[in-house]
Amino acid sequence: MAATLKASILLKTLDSDIVGDVFSDQGRRGSGAVHVIMGPMFSGKSTSLLRRIKSEISVGRSVAMLKSSKDTRYAKDSVVTHDGIGFPCWALPDLMSFPDKFGLDAYNKLDVIGIDEAQFFGDLYEFCCKAADDDGKTVIVAGLDGDYLRRSFGAVLDVIPIADSVTKLTARCEVCGQKAFFTLRKTCDTRTELIGGADVYMPVCRKHYITNHIVMKASKKVLEVADKARAESCVAAII
CATH class of the missing domain: 3.30.60.20 (Wheat Germ Agglutinin (Isolectin 2); domain 1)
Known part of the structure; x- marks a missing residue:
């Protein structure tokens, strides 16, 4: 019972933080933002990302979800949490090719881009800079901050200096x-x-x-x- 109560309180706090970020980004629409969600495996990074994406959709913002094509554990074209909750996505080998593959007109209309398993993208920093700084998108990055030897994994930590918020789960x-x-x-x-x-x-x-x-x-x-x-x-x- 105590564990369930703690989990409930944590979820309410997390949802409150997400709602705050969503309305903050919506208020300065077009200026761009980068939010980083990181932590070890099984810490709920994908779950937190999906909650944030669903909150963005609920306020009328257009969203696209991306993940590395290397990750085929649960589904090829969906971001799926360890609990089995899924959301359709684009599975890509790199991020910079996304605008052309998505279609430039459709890309220009996007408000929010979610990136799951971000540690697998070598061009993560470059893409976040372009999407947020040049194109005015809100980019939500979820990924491992360290590998199994506790070394920096991929470019997730490189994005922190350009991030509006960083959440370590x-x-x-x-x-x-x-x-x-x-x-x-x-x-x-x-x-x-x-x-x-x-x-x-x-x-x-x-x-x-x-x-x-x-x-x-x-x-x-x-x-x-x-x-x-x-x-x-x-x-x-x-x-």
Whole structure:
């Protein structure tokens, strides 16, 4: 009951903040704005983005939603939250091509552009500058601020200096239930871009991020030693 009450209060606060931004941007229509929503995986970034988009639509603003064509986890042409809530979108390999693909006349009539999984777009900063500064659009960016090694991921952090607002969300640590600021990868795959869900990643607090990394490093070393021993054994058998 307490957890439900806290969630309800959080949603009301978030909706209030969203409404404030929506009316603020509407009041200076045509001047452009950039809003950034970031945080670890499972922190509700896509949910917050969809709420904001729906609030924009409710006050009569025209909206387009974009996401990276790399993300095909739930649907190819929709932004879908981990809870299964979806919204139609344009799946693109880059952002700067969007005006031409959407049609320049239609693009000029747009008020708001939402961008989900923004860390996958290399031209994010360039697009936000053009869309907000030159074209007068409100751009809402949602993405990871850090990768599984807690390094800057993509260009999301690059957009902060040109942002009107920045919201950092938190998840719940899957180990202890405290606030989770980081994303832990469960596999030994070392690629920076490894798209996956709960099967690959989990949100964790600082304590359990450090603890689990120590365990994973030790496990990796054991596996490497075992693999080397097996390889040497095979070579010896062949000889």
